[in-house]
Amino acid sequence: QKEVEQDPGPLSVPEGAIVSLNCTYSNSAFQYFMWYRQYSRKGPELLMYTYSSGNKEDGRFTAQVDKSSKYISLFIRDSQPSDSATYLCAMSLPSGGSYIPTFGRGTSLIVHP
Amino acid sequence: GAGVSQSPSNKVTEKGKDVELRCDPISGHTALYWYRQRLGQGLEFLIYFQGNSAPDKSGLPSDRFSAERTGESVSTLTIQRTQQEDSAVYLCASSLNPADTQYFGPGTRLTVL
Numbered sequence: 001q002k003e004v005e006q007d008p009g010p011l012s013v014p015e016g017a018i019v020s021l022n023c024t025y026s027n028s029a030f031q032y033f034m035w036y037r038q039y040s041r042k043g044p045e046l047l048m049y050t051y052s053s054g055n056k057e058d059g060r061f062t063a064q065v066d067k068s069s070k071y072i073s074l075f076i077r078d079s080q081p082s083d084s085a086t087y088l089c090a091m092s093l094p095s096g097g098s099y100i101p102t103f104g105r106g107t108s109l110i111v112h113p
Numbered sequence: 114g115a116g117v118s119q120s121p122s123n124k125v126t127e128k129g130k131d132v133e134l135r136c137d138p139i140s141g142h143t144a145l146y147w148y149r150q151r152l153g154q155g156l157e158f159l160i161y162f163q164g165n166s167a168p169d170k171s172g173l174p175s176d177r178f179s180a181e182r183t184g185e186s187v188s189t190l191t192i193q194r195t196q197q198e199d200s201a202v203y204l205c206a207s208s209l210n211p212a213d214t215q216y217f218g219p220g221t222r223l224t225v226l
Contacts (some may be wrong), residue, residue, distance in 0.1 A: 008153060043117070043204055043217030044156070088155060099211040100146070100169070105155040 003027050006089055006104030015113050019076040023089035023104045026070065032090040033065050034101060036073045038086045047087075048074065079111045115139065117218035126152045126164045134190045138207030145182055146215060147190050148204045149174075156204065162188060163211055168226050180188055195225045 005024045015017055021035075029050055036044035047064050048063040050056045050072075056063045062075040072091075076083055090101035118137045126132050138145050145157040158172040162182040172177070177195075182188040192199055202222050206215040 004155070006155070040145075041219070043206070043219050045217065046214050049214070090156075099144075100158050100161055100172075101215075103155040105153065111159075 003102050004091060004104040007107055008105055010108040010110055012073070012110040012112065013079055015079060015081060017079050017111070019074075019079050019083070019109060019111075021074040021076075021087050021089075021107050021109070023072050023091075024035055024104075025068055025091060026040075027091075027102075028067070028070065029093055030102075031094040032074050032092045032101075033063070034090040034092075035061075035063055036088040036090060038088060038106065040085075044088055076109075079109075081111050081113055084109055084111050102110065116206055117205055117216050119203075119218040119221050121221060122219065123222045123224075125226065127226050128197060129194055131193045132189065132195055132223065134192075134203050136183070136188045136205030136207075136218060136225070137189070138186070138188070138205070139209075139216055141185075142147045142207035142209050142216075143185055143213075144208045144213075145188050146208075147180055148205045148206065150202045150204055151218070152201070159190070159203075192223075195223075197225050199223060200225045 033050045035048040035049045038044040053067045060077045064073040086106040088106040089104040092101040145162040148156040160180045161169040177193045180190045202220040206217045206218045208215045
């Protein structure tokens with residue numbers, strides 16, 4: 001079993017839909033949770049960053065962490081064609097551990113007009 | 114300001130040849146990371162540099178892979194006697210400090226024929 005599991009998709013939705021992207025993980029020691037967005041032939045860029053459990057909202061994006069279930073989600077409201085990209089979840093250990101994040105394989109999202 | 118840059122953007126080589134990939138991190142960033150991304154896969158950690166400390170080489174897949182970093186500036190990743198399974202996008206990232214946000218370069222797409 002991989003440490004971080006993420007469905008590769010592709011996930012195809014119409015413009016304006018609410019998108020839900022998810023990852024599960026096995027290492028209960030992870031404390032920092034991140035979502036990266038990667039456009040085709042570009043490097044990943046950090047989208048959301050959450051520490052421990054709870055929700056975090058930034059514009060149309062909401063990140064959720066459920067440590068009891070070892071499950072994280074990224075919600076995108078009012079999705080736009082420009083949101084079409086691969087979304088990678090990543091997580092890392094607390095301070096004092098390794099800062100090197102463990103990445104999921106990414107979910108390809110296609111938002112069609 | 115300038116982001117992380119990588120060169121070349123694309124590299125096609127023959128099996129058995131050596132290749133050298135270059136990364137220019139953001140000025141002032143003490144931490145530098147190399148990752149490999151195979152088609153449809155997540156990011157696979159290769160090596161991590163932090164200041165003048167000994168690098169964390171735990172992710173290097175074989176002794177054909179090596180990397181150097183000059184102080185807190187340029188880094189080169191060298192792959193000797195390339196194999197077809199080395200074909201991937203090689204991504205470099207830098208961060209101000211180890212626990213800070215990683216900023217990725219656009220990657221070098223390596224194709225081994």
